[in-house]
Amino acid sequence: MAGVKQNEGIGGLGRFAEPAVLVMVSIADRPKHGYAIAADVEKLSGVRLGPGTLYGAIARLEERGLIELVPSEDRRRPYRLTPPGAEALRGHLGMLERVTAAGRSRLAQA
């Protein structure tokens, strides 16, 4: 089952897809713990992820093997992208770029 979920990527996350992408973007450069992710996402996008939404997204991403815990003695455990997670994020951002370009282009023609 875990293998199937890993192949679902970001698309199968339902209403958690957007928070999940924000979480993945936040930890794309270096591992961060939950609180740092929430702060970074707010700074980056202006979106404040509530704890329930944040950990709903983290649990789903971890279950799908897209992110993983970095071993730590601290209670605040950092997460990092896995190689499949980085690949899934690249694919998703590429799709968003195409949508953004098409949207801008169509708005310009209107």
Add this chain to the structure above:
Amino acid sequence: MRSLVRLYPRRWRERYGDEFALVLRGTPPGPGTVLDVVRGALDAHAREARRGPLLRLGLLAVAAFVVGWLNLHTTDDVQPVAAALLLFGFGFGAHRPGRAWLFALALFAAVPLSGVWADAVSYRPEVLGHAPLYESIVALVPALLGAYTGAAVGWGVRQGRIPADGERRRP
């Protein structure tokens, strides 16, 4: 606010509880935060509820398939089928004693159903001539025996734990 963590399933709290509490502590309190946590807890419970039965059903389907396969391929020797029914029945019965009868019936059903399926599609494995349908009723014996032996062990283990804890708690 910290008590809201208790709304989440135990397994979830063991995994994320500490860090979740830290994030919750740093979040401005208010109805929006409470609503977000309650929604998250409902979601976690829904996911937890889906995980258990699905895994159990999947394992039961695999066990039933193995029993059916053995029924069609080891007809000359009933022992492998009986052993599989005993073993699988024991495992599922011990896991959920209250549902032992259901597991026994599901595992037993694989025997006549595999025979019916083989007849319907004219499947003839190398070992020919699976047992006649009426004879497959005998398979109920090891299925029930395994499931209820497992259930007795499962009940025994559960019952054994309660007094042991109780004794420890007494001053």
